[in-house]
Amino acid sequence: MAEGFEPTGDGWTLANFTAAIHRGGVAMWAWSPTQRVARLDGLCREFWGVSESVVSIDELFARVNAEDRVEMVENWWASEREPQAYSFDFRIGDGAGARWISARGVGGEASRVGAWIQAIFLDVTYTKRAEEAERLLxxxxxxxxxxxxxxxxxxxxxxxxxxxxxxxxxxxxxxxxxxxxxxxxxxxxxxxxxxxxxxxxxxxxxxxxxxxxxxxxxxxxxxxxxxxxxxxxxxxxxxxxxxxxxxxxxxxxxxxxxxxxxxxxxxxxxxxxxxxxxxxxxxxxxxxxxxxxxxxxxxxxxxxxxxxxxxxxxxxxxxxxxxxx
CATH class of the missing domain: 3.30.565.10 (Histidine kinase-like ATPase, C-terminal domain)
Incomplete structure (x- = not known):
């Protein structure tokens, strides 16, 4: 790296990077297929409407919109096995206030850290509502x-x-x-x-x-x-x-x-x-x-x-x- 451009100082921290990612609507999480639990960061907890950092996967599934739940659960479990990039969308909650989430990551061993599988959730509510409005129009x-x-x-x-x-x-x-x-x-x-x-x-x-x-x-x-x-x-x-x-x-x-x-x-x-x-x-x-x-x-x-x-x-x-x- 050219002299004088190396990242230094108090601003170059993991906390600041995390805050920047959160401002972009991206939440980070990990889950354990064997224990059937998920670990959620602060923004992720806000998405799901929970207060605990470690939550049962089944509790999260129960919060998914009923119309999206079956397909979402299938995609969730498939992301553990299939060694390729994935992206699937679903709603948390019901009615006009439902939040649209896009789950994204890489399946298989590439995303594993020990027993945990890491991925991100992206809030795509605004985009989905705009698409729905366009279709309705x-x-x-x-x-x-x-x-x-x-x-x-x-x-x-x-x-x-x-x-x-x-x-x-x-x-x-x-x-x-x-x-x-x-x-x-x-x-x-x-x-x-x-x-x-x-x-x-x-x-x-x-x-x-x-x-x-x-x-x-x-x-x-x-x-x-x-x-x-x-x-x-x-x-x-x-x-x-x-x-x-x-x-x-x-x-x-x-x-x-x-x-x-x-x-x-x-x-x-x-x-x-x-x-x-x-x-x-x-x-x-x-x-x-x-x-x-x-x-x-x-x-x-x-x-x-x-x-x-x-x-x-x-x-x-x-x-x-x-x-x-």
Whole structure:
């Protein structure tokens, strides 16, 4: 090494290197296959939510997300035998607060120090959540494009039934598409901070306006029920999803009755969407498909609310409650 560049001084210590590694989200650990215990450093204990330095492997396994546990345990034991670099990912904990961990090391004898096998854990939660958000965004985009085509077909069918001439048909269809575009633009502008709170009634009316001539629609949402700027697009998506499904299978497919109510009750916004029996013979199983998952994701995760949906011979009832809008 060139003169004057040799590492010296109090800063060149194992403790400082360990601190630097920890700041990078890397934890160090070792485990004994025969004793079925693991030795964890401070950051590793934080990952697992334990206080002891030496912990039973089975206790750690029990803390792994149930969906990941079987594959994770198989990979864990395989890392002892297979003499090659490995990397496997899993979650510790459940729900939105679960931590994503990547276990990395070299299997076989190369990683052994006596009876112990050494490796690292890397916190990859941020990366995994970003990947999940990207996948959801891609799926949502594909779903919305599919929905727009479904809306186009439904609106074309509705307008065609009452059209007296081709020019009137084109004019009416263009107007309905224009209103739908305005509703989408309203949500987009609000999402980017160009507007304040948006009355929920206004948003619902914009989205349902293209279906007005084909169904009996009654919107009664109190002025106090509003969507804050950052959540307008969420509510627009919910109304649009419900309207799209109704246009394909329910009251908005022609001649049906839709009632939309909104009230503030004890500080919570309660929205109720009720449809009479669908005039169409088309049916669809409840709770299936990406649309249902998107509704659940939006209402429960983004808005922090809850909802119930029932479909029977009398029609559909959808009710959602958001504690604070």
């Amino acid at each position: 891609t799926a949502e985009l594909a779903h919305r494009v599919s929905n727009m085509f479904a809306v186009a077909r439904a609106l074309t069918s509705i307008v065609a039934r009452d059209a007296k001439s081709m020019p009137l048909f084109a004019e009416d269809l263009s107007r309905r598409f224009g209103v739908l575009h305005e509703a989408t633009a309203l949500a987009t502008r609000s999402q980017h901070g160009d507007h304040g709170n948006v009355p929920m009634g206004t948003l619902a009316e914009r989205i349902l306006a293209p279906y007005r001539n084909g169904a009996n629609i009654d919107v009664d949402i109190a002025d106090a029920v509003v969507a804050p700027p950052g959540k307008v697009n969420d509510y627009a998506m919910i109304f649009h999803e419900l309207a799209t499904n109704s246009a394909k299978y329910g009251a908005l497919s022609g001649g049906g009755t839709l009632t939309l109510r909104g009230r503030m009750e004890d500080g919570a916004a309660r929205l109720t969407w009720e449809e009479g029996a669908a005039p169409s013979s088309a049916t669809k199983a409840e709770g299936t498909g990406f649309g249902s998952r998107l509704l659940k994701q939006t209402i429960e995760r983004s808005l922090g609310g809850r909802f119930e949906r029932t479909i029977d011979a009398d029609g559909l009832r959808f009710e959602m409650v958001v504690e604070s809008v």
